Amino acid sequence: xxxxxxxxxxxxxxxxxxxxxxxxxxxxxxxxxxxxxxxxxxxxxxxxxxxxxxxxxxxxxxxxxxxxxxxxxxxxxxxxxxxxxxxxxxxxxxxxxxxxxxxxxxxxxxxxxx
Amino acid sequence: xxxxxxxxxxxxxxxxxxxxxxxxxxxxxxxxxxxxxxxxxxxxxxxxxxxxxxxxxxxxxxxxxxxxxxxxxxxxxxxxxxxxxxxxxxxxxxxxxxxxxxxxxxxxxxxx
Numbered sequence: 036x037x038x039x040x041x042x043x044x045x046x047x048x049x050x051x052x053x054x055x056x057x058x059x060x061x062x063x064x065x066x067x068x069x070x071x072x073x074x075x076x077x078x079x080x081x082x083x084x085x086x087x088x089x090x091x092x093x094x095x096x097x098x099x100x101x102x103x104x105x106x107x108x109x110x111x112x113x114x115x116x117x118x119x120x121x122x123x124x125x126x127x128x129x130x131x132x133x134x135x136x137x138x139x140x141x142x143x144x145x146x147x148x149x
Numbered sequence: 150x151x152x153x154x155x156x157x158x159x160x161x162x163x164x165x166x167x168x169x170x171x172x173x174x175x176x177x178x179x180x181x182x183x184x185x186x187x188x189x190x191x192x193x194x195x196x197x198x199x200x201x202x203x204x205x206x207x208x209x210x211x212x213x214x215x216x217x218x219x220x221x222x223x224x225x226x227x228x229x230x231x232x233x234x235x236x237x238x239x240x241x242x243x244x245x246x247x248x249x250x251x252x253x254x255x256x257x258x259x260x261x
Contacts, residue, residue: 039191067248078153078239078252079192124191128248134199136182136207137250139191 038062041140054112058125065127153253162230170225172240179245181223185236230260
């Protein structure tokens with residue numbers, strides 16, 4: 036059973052507009068969440084993270100929102116740029132402090148249209 | 150700093166053959182991980198290590214073995230490759246106090 040779900044396989048957004056990527060989780064033991072960006076034929080690169088004690092974390096154009104009661108998080112990219120076109124993975128870490136790895140969603144392919 | 154490197158980048162095996170994938174990191178990270186990614190899927194954890202000489206099973210460990218003889222290296226072995234092990238394999242590492250993992254570029258393995 037998938038513990039981290041990204042229900043949109045792809046998302047198309049116009050350059051300059053806001054991109055919103057969504058992620059849901061089912062495991063209440065997750066206490067840390069991360070977003071990774073992946074280009075073809077490369078490894079995932081860390082983008083931004085959020086601890087369960089917060090509801091928002093911002094880093095430049097990227098903001099992650101966490102709604103613990105709904106077990107939902109979202110990544111906002113404002114403004115969207117052509118270089119943002121990539122696959123975005125939502126990942127979660129449990130109470131093991133990260134030692135026991137990350138649980139990933141299936142990813143959302145973000146396409147930024149000129 | 151090279152970060153996390155993986156050897157080889159590509160490999161084609163026949164069913165039943167064996168091979169070892171090498172992961173090396175130069176960030177002095179305590180934790181290291183092996184994941185596999187299949188089409189339309191997220192990354193799934195195969196094995197991980199929290200320190201030199203220690204290993205543990207992840208979500209999909211069957212058919213794989215690992216060893217961490219040195220802190221900077223984490224080896225993934227396939228003793229008898231099967232077509233179901235055709236995948237892209239990613240190695241990652243992290244500092245013990247932080248959750249963020251740093252990934253290598255991946256190894257694309259095809260088993261015929």
